[in-house]
Amino acid sequence: MKPQAKSSTGLKVTEAIRRIHVRRVVCLAFALLGFALFQGFTAQAQILATVIAPANGATNVDPGAAISWNAVSDAQAYYVYVGTAVGQSNVYDSGSISTTITSITPTGL
Numbered sequence: 728m729k730p731q732a733k734s735s736t737g738l739k740v741t742e743a744i745r746r747i748h749v750r751r752v753v754c755l756a757f758a759l760l761g762f763a764l765f766q767g768f769t770a771q772a773q774i775l776a777t778v779i780a781p782a783n784g785a786t787n788v789d790p791g792a793a794i795s796w797n798a799v800s801d802a803q804a805y806y807v808y809v810g811t812a813v814g815q816s817n818v819y820d821s822g823s824i825s826t827t828i829t830s831i832t833p834t835g836l
Contacts (some may be wrong), residue, residue, distance in 0.1 A: 774799050774800075775799070776796040776797055776798070776799050776802070776805060776829075777796060777797050778794065778795070778796050779795045779796055779797060780792070780793065780794065780795045781794070790833075790836035791832060791836070792832070793830050793831065793832045794807055794830065794831055794832070794833065795829055795830035796829055796830075797829065798826070798829050802826045803826070804823040804824060804825070804826060805821075805823075805824040805825075805826065805828070805829075806820075806821055806822070806823065806824065807819070807820075807821040807824065807831060807833065808820055808821070809833060809836065818836065819833045819834075819835065819836060821833070
């Protein structure tokens with residue numbers, strides 16, 4: 728039997744505000760007297776967009792103020808979450824935002 732290889736790319740692991748692009752490769756090799764499984768992956772840290780406005784730590788910000796960020800090359804989409812604690816989206820969740828957009832005004836705040 729010939730060795731078989733399968734690969735899966737584009738998997739993402741997300742933890743809080745860190746995003747890691749994961750490429751996973753699984754290789755199966757068969758031998759006459761046994762079976763071997765080789766599994767591995769490589770991970771590269773992604774560059775995250777940085778909020779430009781409102782300024783970090785700003786107080787008394789108008790709830791109708793726009794939120795803007797820097798563009799990130801090779802981004803597939805942007806997501807804006809507003810929550811009562813870090814990592815939550817219980818106040819506002821933008822859903823997927825096109826990479827041609829770098830500013831939004833959240834509604835309903």
